[in-house]
Amino acid sequence: MVFPLFLAFCCFLGSSLAQTTDTLSANQTLQDGQSLVSSGQVFEFGFFTVDNSSARYLGIWYKNIPLQVTWVANRNNPIANFSAELALSSQGSVSLQNGSIKYWSVTPVGAVSEPFLRLLDNGNLVLSDASVSGDSGDYLWQSFDNITDTMLPEMKLGWNLRTGLKRTMTSWASAVDPSTGQYTFSLEPPDAPQLILWKGSQKQNRWGPWNGERFSGSNELQANSVFRPIFNSSPEEVYYSFEVVDNSTLARFVVNPEGAVQYFAWLDNQWTPLVTLQRDYCDTYGICGPYGTCYDSSDGNCRCLKGFRKNDTNPLDWTGGCSRTWGLSCGNGEGFVKYKGLKLPDNSRLSGNTSSSLEECETECLKNCSCMAFTRVDVHGNGGDCLLWFVDLVDMKNYPSGGDVLYIRMARAEIDAIARAKRRRRIITAVSISLSTVCGMLILAFICWYALRRKKERTRDEYVVYRDSGDGGLEDNLELPLLDIAVVADATRNFSFQNKVGQGGFGEVYKGVLPTGQEVAVKKLSLNSGQGLKEFKNEVILIAKLQHRNLVKLLGCCIHGDERMLIYEYLPNKSLDHHLFVPDRRKLVTWKTRFSIIMGIARGLLYLHEDSRLRIIHRDLKPSNILLDSEMNPKISDFGIAKIFTVENAGEMTNRIVGTYGYMSPEYALKGHFSVKSDVFSFGVLLLEIVSGHKNWGFYHPDHDLNLVGHAWKLWTEGNALGLVDALIEQEFPMKEVMRCIQVGLLCVQQRPEDRPTMSSVVLMLVSETSDVPQPKEPGFGAESFVVSTDSSSSVKIFHFSNDMTMTAPESR
Ligand SMILES: *[C@@H]1O[C@H](CO)[C@@H](O)[C@H](O)[C@H]1NC(C)=O
Ligand SMILES: *[C@@H]1O[C@H](CO)[C@@H](O)[C@H](O)[C@H]1NC(C)=O
Ligand SMILES: *[C@@H]1O[C@H](CO)[C@@H](O)[C@H](O)[C@H]1NC(C)=O
Ligand SMILES: *[C@@H]1O[C@H](CO)[C@@H](O)[C@H](O)[C@H]1NC(C)=O
Ligand SMILES: *[C@@H]1O[C@H](CO)[C@@H](O)[C@H](O)[C@H]1NC(C)=O
Numbered sequence: 094m095v096f097p098l099f100l101a102f103c104c105f106l107g108s109s110l111a112q113t114t115d116t117l118s119a120n121q122t123l124q125d126g127q128s129l130v131s132s133g134q135v136f137e138f139g140f141f142t143v144d145n146s147s148a149r150y151l152g153i154w155y156k157n158i159p160l161q162v163t164w165v166a167n168r169n170n171p172i173a174n175f176s177a178e179l180a181l182s183s184q185g186s187v188s189l190q191n192g193s194i195k196y197w198s199v200t201p202v203g204a205v206s207e208p209f210l211r212l213l214d215n216g217n218l219v220l221s222d223a224s225v226s227g228d229s230g231d232y233l234w235q236s237f238d239n240i241t242d243t244m245l246p247e248m249k250l251g252w253n254l255r256t257g258l259k260r261t262m263t264s265w266a267s268a269v270d271p272s273t274g275q276y277t278f279s280l281e282p283p284d285a286p287q288l289i290l291w292k293g294s295q296k297q298n299r300w301g302p303w304n305g306e307r308f309s310g311s312n313e314l315q316a317n318s319v320f321r322p323i324f325n326s327s328p329e330e331v332y333y334s335f336e337v338v339d340n341s342t343l344a345r346f347v348v349n350p351e352g353a354v355q356y357f358a359w360l361d362n363q364w365t366p367l368v369t370l371q372r373d374y375c376d377t378y379g380i381c382g383p384y385g386t387c388y389d390s391s392d393g394n395c396r397c398l399k400g401f402r403k404n405d406t407n408p409l410d411w412t413g414g415c416s417r418t419w420g421l422s423c424g425n426g427e428g429f430v431k432y433k434g435l436k437l438p439d440n441s442r443l444s445g446n447t448s449s450s451l452e453e454c455e456t457e458c459l460k461n462c463s464c465m466a467f468t469r470v471d472v473h474g475n476g477g478d479c480l481l482w483f484v485d486l487v488d489m490k491n492y493p494s495g496g497d498v499l500y501i502r503m504a505r506a507e508i509d510a511i512a513r514a515k516r517r518r519r520i521i522t523a524v525s526i527s528l529s530t531v532c533g534m535l536i537l538a539f540i541c542w543y544a545l546r547r548k549k550e551r552t553r554d555e556y557v558v559y560r561d562s563g564d565g566g567l568e569d570n571l572e573l574p575l576l577d578i579a580v581v582a583d584a585t586r587n588f589s590f591q592n593k594v595g596q597g598g599f600g601e602v603y604k605g606v607l608p609t610g611q612e613v614a615v616k617k618l619s620l621n622s623g624q625g626l627k628e629f630k631n632e633v634i635l636i637a638k639l640q641h642r643n644l645v646k647l648l649g650c651c652i653h654g655d656e657r658m659l660i661y662e663y664l665p666n667k668s669l670d671h672h673l674f675v676p677d678r679r680k681l682v683t684w685k686t687r688f689s690i691i692m693g694i695a696r697g698l699l700y701l702h703e704d705s706r707l708r709i710i711h712r713d714l715k716p717s718n719i720l721l722d723s724e725m726n727p728k729i730s731d732f733g734i735a736k737i738f739t740v741e742n743a744g745e746m747t748n749r750i751v752g753t754y755g756y757m758s759p760e761y762a763l764k765g766h767f768s769v770k771s772d773v774f775s776f777g778v779l780l781l782e783i784v785s786g787h788k789n790w791g792f793y794h795p796d797h798d799l800n801l802v803g804h805a806w807k808l809w810t811e812g813n814a815l816g817l818v819d820a821l822i823e824q825e826f827p828m829k830e831v832m833r834c835i836q837v838g839l840l841c842v843q844q845r846p847e848d849r850p851t852m853s854s855v856v857l858m859l860v861s862e863t864s865d866v867p868q869p870k871e872p873g874f875g876a877e878s879f880v881v882s883t884d885s886s887s888s889v890k891i892f893h894f895s896n897d898m899t900m901t902a903p904e905s906r
């Protein structure tokens with residue numbers, strides 16, 4: 094979450110710096126109230142105050158954006174008054190002081206003859222010697238070498254191996270206190286680099302090691318439409334950095350006071366979160382103990398690797414992890430078992446510094462009895478390096494979509510058992526093929542039953558996922574008002590039917606007026622949410638903390654016996670479908686309003702997907718869930734409700750697939766798979782509906798029987814995309830903007846989830862006229878027929894396991 098920073102500047106002007114400049118020369122001083130401004134007016138360097146405290150800091154911020162500091166010189170030495178000044182001596186030393194009190198200083202090594210201090214347009218404050226390097230080149234000192242909590246393009250997180258300099262990011266103590274906070278983000282060690290978030294001296298999260306393409310276990314740091322990550326490794330330097338695609342976009346990478354590691358870009362006059370590295374609970378360091386792997390789910394789902402069994406009998410305690418089914422006995426025919434699709438464990442060591450083959454890596458590991466595992470990845474871009482592990486393997490994550498391969502040392506007995514099982518499987522396959530039809534049917538029935546069971550387990554895993562691991566108990570800061578049932582009943586005239594304003598998938602909605610006069614909407618959840626009281630409260634508190642102007646605000650809750658109620662702000666303009674699908678009202682919705690509704694929904698959804706505290710997949714995005722305030726600003730409602738209901742327990746209400754046909758992505762409707770990309774699909778449908786004024790489901794056209802999405806695609810391929818636009822939009826509309834919208838809509842409804850853009854790209858494509866919008870591919874459900882199967886056949890696919898075990902030559906027997 095971004096907290097607003099309130100900066101106050103003092104406004105007396107001293108005489109030492111006459112006018113706005115980017116440079117401080119020898120013998121000059123910068124007084125409180127004066128500043129340096131980079132030549133392109135991008136950054137400003139001077140004194141500031143955070144919030145309403147009186148402490149003064151010297152730092153750098155964006156010149157033309159309110160309230161965003163990127164660097165602080167004296168973060169742990171605030172100045173108590175306005176009397177300090179920054180001076181540059183003729184010997185090149187820089188000091189921030191008031192008389193004998195020194196707040197911060199830099200002293201260059203060696204002799205300097207013509208020093209100057211300059212603020213560059215990339216946000217770097219540099220100390221140079223004009224007689225040596227002219228205007229550019231080697232710096233005596235630069236602020237880019239001393240990162241605070243913010244990394245800008247061209248900054249480098251990591252190592253200068255020549256000088257031994259290690260650059261790390263350290264959070265602020267709080268949103269209003271720049272002093273050193275608890276969280277440090279670093280790249281280490283240099284020979285097998287990983288990204289590590291430390292809380293004090295404890296690892297919180299870890300991604301890596303770098304495997305030539307990405308940090309193992311992190312899909313988040315990929316090139317997108319705003320920035321490109323950079324990893325560089327050479328004998329001189331090992332670092333992580335990034336560049337922006339369009340160099341006019343301002344982007345920053347920050348570790349915030351709560352430990353979220355996030356990318357932001359300045360889009361459409363606000364800081365938009367693009368990527369948060371912490372994706373889910375499984376990112377919590379070592380959550381499953383040694384030899385355990387974590388499977389995505391809301392509550393962290395640990396399992397032992399094959400060949401290992403759980404160490405502790407308490408099913409909830411994974412600190413002891415797993416131990417081997419067969420103990421090791423070095424030199425007695427041990428070998429290695431291959432595991433696929435894993436985030437590589439922590440504490441790897443690089444073996445040698447030349448390229449090696451897989452066999453060489455294996456030999457290297459086998460010859461040392463304490464080597465537990467190895468793999469070969471291209472850490473340093475020289476073809477392939479051996480990584481070896483000499484300790485218990487911790488912090489692994491199941492990571493089917495492009496995880497890495499790991500070879501783990503196993504006892505002879507285990508290796509033999511695997512070989513036997515393989516032979517057996519081959520025989521069973523042969524036998525079962527020749528079995529009679531009846532038998533075959535039985536097996537099929539079993540498979541279906543099993544698949545259904547698996548599916549049930551699986552859907553449970555797919556809820557909201559990441560939760561801040563901050564140690565403050567939620568109970569301690571229960572900020573959400575718990576309303577008394579009498580108050581709620583009074584407000585809704587005892588839930589009278591005149592007050593009923595809606596019936597959603599999760600229960601009935603009543604309009605009410607609180608004693609304070611505030612209008613509210615009361616959502617009465619259907620019985621049997623199946624959740625304990627404490628869990629319910631915690632959930633509600635978490636969701637109430639999600640605040641964004643495009644989300645409906647949750648004001649409180651009410652618990653009465655088995656009944657649970659959520660109390661929301663009341664929005665007078667009802668939901669989007671009231672405006673969109675009624676011709677008389679639709680006429681009144683101008684293109685400008687429609688576009689702002691589209692943008693608002695996109696931003697709200699982006700916030701749900703990328704917020705650092707609680708990631709939410711909405712799962713039921715549709716016009717009736719978009720409420721409008723008096724100014725027609727859209728607000729997404731019903732987010733997080735899916736989280737309050739757990740699928741298993743919610744009774745028949747949610748035993749079916751939750752969602753609404755017409756807005757569901759193919760992979761969700763057919764297989765029950767969902768992800769943020771299923772929301773992107775629903776958003777695409779919604780966007781096309783807003784543009785056209787027609788419902789996707791139940792769309793009718795005299796010439797064909799395609800649904801709206803199919804119709805839009807047909808028009809697009811015929812080069813007549815503007816034919817989609819609602820004929821009832823009377824005023825002229827900006828053609829380019831409309832075209833871009835339709836194109837983005839079609840991108841969102843593409844068949845394959847991985848082809849669909851993320852919400853951050855969607856926002857960028859919608860706001861930026863210069864950004865590239867790719868050509869869409871054919872949408873899912875493009876054709877007319879879309880049969881929703883109840884899905885026993887298609888879920889047989891679940892049958893593959895990702896910890897696929899195959900053997901590699903166990904040599905020394
Ligand atoms: C700065 O002051 C010192 C001492 O007064 C003087 O020797 C030097 O020439 C001055 N340098 C500049 C660039 O004015
Ligand atoms: C100053 O900050 C404190 C704590 O952040 C707050 O309670 C107080 O209301 C603020 N005062 C003013 C004048 O804004
Ligand atoms: C400013 O604060 C410093 C350090 O607390 C103190 O020494 C100095 O006298 C103060 N200056 C004024 C003008 O109050
Ligand atoms: C430092 O503080 C004193 C007051 O103690 C004040 O007179 C002086 O102007 C201040 N500033 C500098 C730059 O020394
Ligand atoms: C950065 O600055 C802090 C304090 O300002 C200092 O302790 C630290 O050593 C500096 N680091 C580097 C790499 O210069």
Ligand SMILES: *[C@@H]1O[C@H](CO)[C@@H](O)[C@H](O)[C@H]1NC(C)=O
Nearest residue numbers: 133135214215338339340341
């Ligand atoms: C941005 O990119 C353009 C084209 O590559 C280049 O001409 C310009 O100098 C760049 N601006 C900055 C600030 O790097």
Ligand SMILES: *[C@@H]1O[C@H](CO)[C@@H](O)[C@H](O)[C@H]1NC(C)=O
Nearest residue numbers: 383404405412413414415416
């Ligand atoms: C397994 O659990 C026992 C007792 O809980 C503990 O003493 C032992 O160290 C654990 N083993 C591992 C490998 O963590």
Ligand SMILES: *[C@@H]1O[C@H](CO)[C@@H](O)[C@H](O)[C@H]1NC(C)=O
Nearest residue numbers: 327328329444445446447448
């Ligand atoms: C590693 O590299 C250094 C020089 O970079 C070289 O002298 C050394 O022989 C290499 N070691 C191995 C084991 O290849």
Ligand SMILES: *[C@@H]1O[C@H](CO)[C@@H](O)[C@H](O)[C@H]1NC(C)=O
Nearest residue numbers: 442460461462463464482483
């Ligand atoms: C095995 O590797 C460990 C860790 O590198 C090392 O301390 C130990 O000496 C090695 N043992 C042998 C026999 O090479």
